[in-house]
Amino acid sequence: MASLINRKLTGLVAATFTPLTAQGEPNLPVIGPYVDYLVEKQGVLNVFVNGTTGEGVSLCTEERKRLTEEWCRRGKGKLNQVIVHVGCYSLKDSQELARHAAEAGADGIAVIAPSFFKSATADGIRRFLQEIAAEAPTLPFYYYHIPAVTGLSLRARDVLEGIDALIPTFRGLKFSGSDLMDFGQCVSYAKPHWSLLYGVDEQLLAALSMGADGAVGSTFNYLGPLVSGLLTAYGKGDVSQARTLQLQMQEFLCPAVKQGFDVAMNKQLMSTLSGLPLGPPRLPLLPCPAQLTLSVAERIQQVSREHRS
Numbered sequence: 137m138a139s140l141i142n143r144k145l146t147g148l149v150a151a152t153f154t155p156l157t158a159q160g161e162p163n164l165p166v167i168g169p170y171v172d173y174l175v176e177k178q179g180v181l182n183v184f185v186n187g188t189t190g191e192g193v194s195l196c197t198e199e200r201k202r203l204t205e206e207w208c209r210r211g212k213g214k215l216n217q218v219i220v221h222v223g224c225y226s227l228k229d230s231q232e233l234a235r236h237a238a239e240a241g242a243d244g245i246a247v248i249a250p251s252f253f254k255s256a257t258a259d260g261i262r263r264f265l266q267e268i269a270a271e272a273p274t275l276p277f278y279y280y281h282i283p284a285v286t287g288l289s290l291r292a293r294d295v296l297e298g299i300d301a302l303i304p305t306f307r308g309l310k311f312s313g314s315d316l317m318d319f320g321q322c323v324s325y326a327k328p329h330w331s332l333l334y335g336v337d338e339q340l341l342a343a344l345s346m347g348a349d350g351a352v353g354s355t356f357n358y359l360g361p362l363v364s365g366l367l368t369a370y371g372k373g374d375v376s377q378a379r380t381l382q383l384q385m386q387e388f389l390c391p392a393v394k395q396g397f398d399v400a401m402n403k404q405l406m407s408t409l410s411g412l413p414l415g416p417p418r419l420p421l422l423p424c425p426a427q428l429t430l431s432v433a434e435r436i437q438q439v440s441r442e443h444r445s
Contacts, residue, residue, distance in 0.1 A: 147182065355389075
């Protein structure tokens, strides 16, 4: 227990896609090659499974369990940490997934705030998180803050107030929001053993300057070397080089966003760039037109070549 609880999560964490068959069922045999691709081609050794990028809330509980088991099994001895998102609309389902993640060998769990029946207070969210964390008392626990998806107006900093007294295993925050004042206040309040991980890839450098310990992102699935270079440059105090790499990321992200850079496009991009058969998104998301994906993929490949040169 102590070894897991005391392992601080830093650096890059890939928010993984969920491989699906053409019929929309989890395609578990792809996960082994996926792990190898992340480690060998991208240099990314941590993953965040069944989150937004993984379409977690569109999967049933049993599907999420099978995916968790496969990521933990395939990642053993290759990945440093497998963090499993267990948040659901249902408290009971979240608790079940938390227990299962511990049994499956996950290195930590994370929970998003419910987004249908929303809590009007930070205390409501803390109590929801507390009930889930208690079901996996050996695992580090992270709060997943993503207001653009949940529609919650509550600041992450308010949720963190006194949370360590309620959740002894609390170890940090995945902050996927653009409010850097709120993020900075989270950094100011954080305990030394917490990990403050930023989740908006295109402005990672700004979050690093505010004190982020690392980042969780979807583009790290195929831009691992570039973003690792950004982290290395910033860590060495070479802000100019870090800025250059951040702007390179933005060069492809800006036009991609204008063309509808959602989970569907992102998933197709990953399939195109990696060669992994990740399949379609799950309904109601629709596949991205192939030509549109190819045009964005070509730009990413150009950016990657420029980085290597």
